[in-house]
Amino acid sequence: MIATLTDAPVRLAKVRAVTDRLPHTLRSDALDNRERILEAARAVFAADGLNVPMREIARRAGVGPATLYRRFPTKEALVTEAFMEQLSACHAIVDEGLADPDPWHGFCLVIERICELHARDRGFTAAFMSAFPHAIDFATGRDYAMKAIGELARRAKADGRLRDDFVLDDLILVLMANGGIHAASRAARVAASRRFAALAVQAFSAAPEHGPLPPAARLALAVRRGLV
Structure with missing residues (x-):
């Protein structure tokens, strides 16, 4: 089927709808990751103190180390926010x-x-x-x-x-x-x-x-x- 000029606005509207939703989804995912990291950090720090490795906190939070360090570049930053x-x-x-x-x-x-x-x-x-x-x-x-x-x-x-x-x-x-x-x-x-x-x-x-x-x-x- 050959697209007509009248189809263009419809296709454009669909593309805009998808792209408008994408940033919000990413922001939501980032927020979820941040909260999971903080929850895991609070639980681990409360039980075992501050010497727990960052990789272990990432594992408990269900995120990769890169995600953890992107949100909290240092353990100091994570501890500060967690408490x-x-x-x-x-x-x-x-x-x-x-x-x-x-x-x-x-x-x-x-x-x-x-x-x-x-x-x-x-x-x-x-x-x-x-x-x-x-x-x-x-x-x-x-x-x-x-x-x-x-x-x-x-x-x-x-x-x-x-x-x-x-x-x-x-x-x-x-x-x-x-x-x-x-x-x-x-x-x-x-x-x-x-x-x-x-x-x-x-x-x-x-x-x-x-x-x-x-x-x-x-x-x-x-x-x-x-x-x-």
Whole structure:
């Protein structure tokens, strides 16, 4: 069949319809790949820390290494993006603590909830404690959280509830120790973190009150060594 001039606009319209859809499809695929990569990275980092190879993350996400590196050229970029949500949660915690009219109560809330946040995502602890010189947003967010906690500590000291010799490095020690908790499950790790945070709060108090601690958790290392 010989095409006529009147067929041309119809064929052109079909071509335009296909080409108009193509970029949107590609953008959708790229977005899906990005989300799969981030989901895989969060899961792997939370379970195993930050030392997991990028190729393993690509495999877990179901994409090729080239796709992963196209979206996230460095592990630093991937870690930063993966934990932005947790960093925002950290900000919300310290803001809630600062808003508390009782500085000591606000300080205790921050210690307890930040320890739990870190216990839920082991990778976030490593990211929070790492120096990422090129991750400006993450570094700025971390600095904001630490300065806010410093201000809260100053208020709690002025109120006579926080011991005078507390320094922010003490909080870093707590987070490092909290990040070292190993348990058979995330639930057990969180339970152990809650108990550890309660012990830390008692240690930071200017006049320790030895109230009941949260329930103890069964820790894998202690069980293996026959300590409990």
